[in-house]
Amino acid sequence: MATVAYGSVPFQEQIAFFRKKLNLPTSAWTDVYTREHDWAFVVAGADRDEIVSAFRGAIDKAIAGGATLEEFRKDFDAIVEQYGWDYQGGRNWRSRVIYETNLRTSYAAGRYEQLQQLKRLRPFWRYCHSDAVVHPRPLHLKWNNTVLPADDPWWSTHFGPNGWGCQCYVEGLNARDVKRLGLAVGPRPEDGTETVVIGQRSPNGPRTVTVPKGIDPGFEYTPGKARLESQIPPEIPDPPVSGSAGGAGLPNRRPSDPLPAPRRAPASRLLPANLSDERYTQAFLQEFGATPEMPAIFRDVLGEPLPIGNRLFLDPSGVTKINKRGRGQYLLLLADAIKSPDEIWVRLEWHGARTLAVVRRRYIARFQVQGSDKPLLAVFERGEDGWFSVTGFAGDTQQADDWRVGVRLYRRQE
Secondary structure: OOOOOOOOOHHHHHHHHHHOEEEEOOOOOOOOOHHHHHHOOOOOOOOOOOHHHHHHHHHHHHHHOOOHHHHHHHHHHHHHHHOOOOOOOOHHHHHEEEEHHHHHHHHHHHHHHHHHHHOOOOOOOEEOOOOOOOOHHHHHHHHHHOEEEOOOOOOHHHHHOOOOOOEEEEEEHHHHHEEEEEEEEOOOOOOEEEEEEEOOOOOOOOOEEEOOOOOOOOOOOOOOOHHHHOOOOOOOOOOOOOOOOOOOOOOOEEOOOOOOOOOOOOOHOOOOOOOOOHHHHHHHHOOHHHHHOOOEEOOOOOOOOOEEEEHHEOOOOEEOOOHHHHHHEEEHHHHHHHHHOEEEEEEEEEEEOEEEEEEEEEEEEEEEEEEEEEEEEEEEEEOEEEEEEEEEEOOOOHHOOOOOEEEEEEEOOO
16 A cells, blocks of 8 residues: 655644644553544553653654654664564564554545635535555445535544545535536445444554444544534543543443452551651652652552652642541552552543643542551542542442543553
8 A cells, every 4th residue: 555645844733733633642542442542542552641742742742743754663673672662563563553543544534624614605525545555445435435524424424534544634624626527425325334343453452443444443533523522521421430531432431340459468457546747758768768858769560650659648838648538558559559559540620610621540449458448549640730549448338430531551460
C-alpha cells in the first residue's frame, strides 16, 4: 500500500485539533477506542508519560512541519533507544502505523470541521477512494463517488479513513457539482455489520465490537465529530465515581474482572497513631530511599518516574499535612501500594470551572492486615496539578471498585 505524501502547507484545523489532545499512556491499542481519540493522544503500548510525550513531539513536528515518514522514523529510532521501549511488531511497520494513523485521522478531523462550516454552501458529501492505494478494499471501491446529504447518519461510521492504511476521504459538493460530475444523491450503501473480537493479546483482555462491513475495528467513527459536538463539560460517569470525572468521548471505563485478592500484611505495617509529623514523614520517605532533605526518583512497576520527597506533605505555606484525616498510621501501606500496586489506572479528569482536563495516574492496592477482619484499601493518585491519597479499611468490594475507572495499564499477577 502506498504511503501518503502530506503537503508542505500547514493545515491549521488539523494542527489545532491535534494540539488540543491530552497525552494518555496505554497498555494496548484497544484501551482507547474510536471517538475517544478525539481527546487523547496515545501510542499503543506506551505506558510511560515520557514515551508518550516524546512521540507527541515527533508527530506534532510531522503534522505542523510536513516531516516525511523517513524523517519520522529517525525520531522513532531515537525515542526507542532513549527510553528502551519494547514495542510490538517490526520497526518499519510500527513506525508507519503511528505516523500515518495520526496524520490521517487528524487531517480528517480538520477536514470535518471545515466541511461543517461549509454545509450551507455544500450540503452534500462525496466519498472519495484514493487512486494511490495499490491494493484497494473492495467495499471502499464500491463506496467511491457515493453522494449523500452531509447530515446522513452513514457518515458517522464511514467518513474515512476507514481502516489501517486507508486513504479514503470526503469532499463537499453543491447541487451543481453533483450534476456536473454526473453523480446522484443516494442511495445510502447498505452492506450490513459484523461482530468481531479484538485485543486478544491485550493485558486487559479482549473486546467484542460490532462494526460496519468494510470498516476496520476502531475506525467506525468520524474523527473530530465528538469533540466538535461537545461544547459543554463532559458528564460525570454513571454511576458517579469517587474522585473522578469523565463523560462522553473520554476513555473512562470500568473493568469486568475483580481486583486481585487482598495481600496479607503484618500488623507492623501500621504505624502508631500518635507519632509526630516528622516521624511519619521520615517513615514514608525511607520506603523510597528519600529523606526530608534529599528527595528521590522512584520508578514504578511500569518504569514511570515518580519524584518522592518532603514537599509531598507540605501545603503552599509550608505547613505539613502528612497526618491529614488521620492517614499517618497507614503511610507504609500507601507506600506499598505505590511500589507494588494491585492495579494502575490512568484517566482524564475534567475541571468544569477551569475548562481544562488533566491526566491522572492512580495506584490501587488492598491489604489484609493481621488482626483486622476488613481489608485495607490504599489509593495514591497524581497528576500535573497535584496528588491525593485515600487509605482506610474498606467494608465491601464495591467501595474498592469505585476507584477502578479509566484505562488500566497494569494488573498484579496473583
